[in-house]
Amino acid sequence: MNGLGKTDRKRLSAVLRGTKGTISVAEAAEILDMPGSGAAKLLSRWAKKGWLARVRRGLYVSIPLESRTVDVPLEDAWIIADKLFGPCYIGGWSAAEYWDLTEQVFRTLIVLTTQRPRDRKPTIKGTAFWLRTAPDSAMFGLKAVWRGLEKVNVSDATRTILDLLGDPQLGGGLRSTVDMFRNYLNSEKKDLKLLLEYAEQLGNGAIFKRLGFLLEQYTENEQDVIDSCREKLTAGNTKLDPTLKAERLITRWRLWVPERWTKE
Known part of the structure; x- marks a missing residue:
């Protein structure tokens, strides 16, 4: 470890052996x-010497020996997310990608x-993050998966669909959200009974309207x-996608829908 004294070399080696990813x-x-x-102070000094890269205040990652720059991309953004934003889980389109939806x-x-x-x-070391706040009561339907030597929570396939129905923007918009939903319906991960249970636990009436439709x-x-969705309908009308213009009201679902999204 060029540029480091004997004591620092021993200390840095011990830290690298004793940590996992960050x-x-x-x-x-x-x-x-x-x-x-x-x-x-030690971590800051090692970062200045090019042995570590600072991710955020108080959090660092090691720099590969073969790297010619300290501006290295994140090896695994999931681990960084868990360290910086926990309690949290990976969700939306990121979870849909993980579950092949x-x-x-x-x-x-x-x-x-x-x-x-x-x-x-925020953008951290070239990786863009989109953070959405969820209450403690919504931290369910999660799966702990290994990322290297660390476990990180990701929404399971059914919870992922629940989140997309709650906010289609988490799926990249209505079109891609519906594609993910249809892929879910055609997959081995499909569990509509569990989806209904999750929806009831979350208590978002709009989900039942969108799901039934x-x-x-x-x-x-x-x-x-x-x-079952019709039995759970709440009062008031909801949009299929709050960001889109909706010309038609499907009264049986209390749902405003863009014309092209209805067969009738």
């Missing part, structure tokens, strides 16, 4: 058995977090689920 001040302080202020490639990582960050669309559009053998 290095926080607290982790370094524990590994080196020193106060947090001392660990923070879409063939589209999205460059922005969607993170649903209990935090209320000021910057909802879309099931009528794209399935012929889910009448029991369609009937």
Whole structure:
């Protein structure tokens, strides 16, 4: 480790061995058995010497030996999201990609977090994040998956569809959200009973309206689920997609729908 003294080399080696993907001040302080202020100064000095890259205040990643620059891309943005924005989960189109519900490639990582960050669309080391705040009560239907040596929460396939029905923008808009929903209906991950349970637990009435309407559009053998959605209808009218102009009201679903989205 050129540019480092013997003591620093031993310390940095110990920190790299004792961490998984990212290095926080607290982790370094524990590994080196020193106060947090001392660990923070060490990490900052190593970053200036080019051995670490600062992701955010108090959080660093190691730089590969073969790298010729300290401006390295994030090795795994999921791990960084978990460290920076936890409690959180990877959701929306990012989860849909993970569960093979879409063939589209999205460059922005969607993170649903209990935090209320000021910057909802930060770019960190070249990776774009889109942060959406979710209450503690909405942190269900998640799957812990391994990312290297770390576990990160991602919404399971059914919870992913629930979130997309709650806000089609999380799927990249209505068209791609409907494509993901149809892929879900045709996949082994389909579990409409669980979807209804999740929707009831979340308590978003708009989801039942959108789900019932879309099931009528794209399935012929889910009448029991369609009937269950109708029983859960809440008062008031909702748009199929709040961002689109909707010319027609489907009264049985209390749903405003763009003309091209109805067969009738």
